Amino acid sequence: MPKFCANLSMLFGEHDFLERFSAASKAGFAGVEYIGPYAFPKEQVAEALHGNNLKQVLFNLPAGNWDGGERGLGCLPDRVGEFQDGVGKAIDYAKALGCATINCLAGILPSEVSRRTGYTTLVSNLSFAATALKKEKILLIVEPINSYDIPGFFLNRSKEGIEVIDDVGSDNLKLQYDIYHMQRMEGELGTTLTRLMPRIGHIQIADNPGRHEPGTGEINYPFILKLIDSLSYGGWVGCEYKPKGGTVEGLGWIKELSS
Numbered sequence: 001m002p003k004f005c006a007n008l009s010m011l012f013g014e015h016d017f018l019e020r021f022s023a024a025s026k027a028g029f030a031g032v033e034y035i036g037p038y039a040f041p042k043e044q045v046a047e048a049l050h051g052n053n054l055k056q057v058l059f060n061l062p063a064g065n066w067d068g069g070e071r072g073l074g075c076l077p078d079r080v081g082e083f084q085d086g087v088g089k090a091i092d093y094a095k096a097l098g099c100a101t102i103n104c105l106a107g108i109l110p111s112e113v114s115r116r117t118g119y120t121t122l123v124s125n126l127s128f129a130a131t132a133l134k135k136e137k138i139l140l141i142v143e144p145i146n147s148y149d150i151p152g153f154f155l156n157r158s159k160e161g162i163e164v165i166d167d168v169g170s171d172n173l174k175l176q177y178d179i180y181h182m183q184r185m186e187g188e189l190g191t192t193l194t195r196l197m198p199r200i201g202h203i204q205i206a207d208n209p210g211r212h213e214p215g216t217g218e219i220n221y222p223f224i225l226k227l228i229d230s231l232s233y234g235g236w237v238g239c240e241y242k243p244k245g246g247t248v249e250g251l252g253w254i255k256e257l258s259s
Helices: 017-026 042-050 077-097 115-135 158-168 179-185 189-199 221-230 252-258
Strands: 003-007 031-033 055-060 101-104 139-142 173-178 200-205 236-239
Touching: 003 055, 017 031, 017 042, 031 236, 042 077, 055 077, 055 236, 077 115, 101 115, 101 200, 115 139, 115 158, 139 158, 139 200, 158 173, 158 189, 173 179, 173 189, 179 189, 179 200, 189 200, 189 221, 200 221, 221 252
Parallel strands: 003 031, 003 236, 031 055, 055 101, 101 139, 139 173, 173 200, 200 236
Antiparallel strands: none
16 A cells, blocks of 8 residues: 555644644654645744654645635746745755655646747746756656646646656656546546656545545545555655545545555
């Protein structure tokens, strides 16, 4: 069975953010991920993390004005300076938290910007970030997201993610494969995981419809998780789903799938 980490942006919402570390540890998780730590001083986040003997698995580069609807800066040609500053900020937090993987959200392309311009901007930004992170021994990943949950998001399919990775041409850039997003956009989960596994740097899970716990929807998670194991994936699997009820009450799926 893969190593599961708790996504604290979605799980344990019954608690304030810094209290979610303790809740995740008590629930049996050994690792955590989330959208970003930047709303809190790095020392405060580190205390919550290390004080609960947790591994910081993943967080995103600064994604712009999240509350205002922004979902990343990667493809925004007028925000390159802000993107580059965000890489430095992410490195600062990653070093304090011992985080070895950072995700880049490509963003929503503004209506006045051509896709070609957005694409070349994303390639350039990813190249900059991959180079900077490599110096710190931190892996960069990039994530396709379904167009239903985030209309207009720049990367929607695994093929698009691989194309931009190929054009960046860095050995420090891999794909984040979110099973929920890719089920909604393209299906063929088993075939795609098998083909792309050497290029995948992180996996996230949720079921469909509803983005709830594995076992609540149409995705055959017993098959998928066994396949991930058979493909010798050594990374973490992020539990990035919306609990149907209380977080702890909904964790029975882990025991069921492990039996």
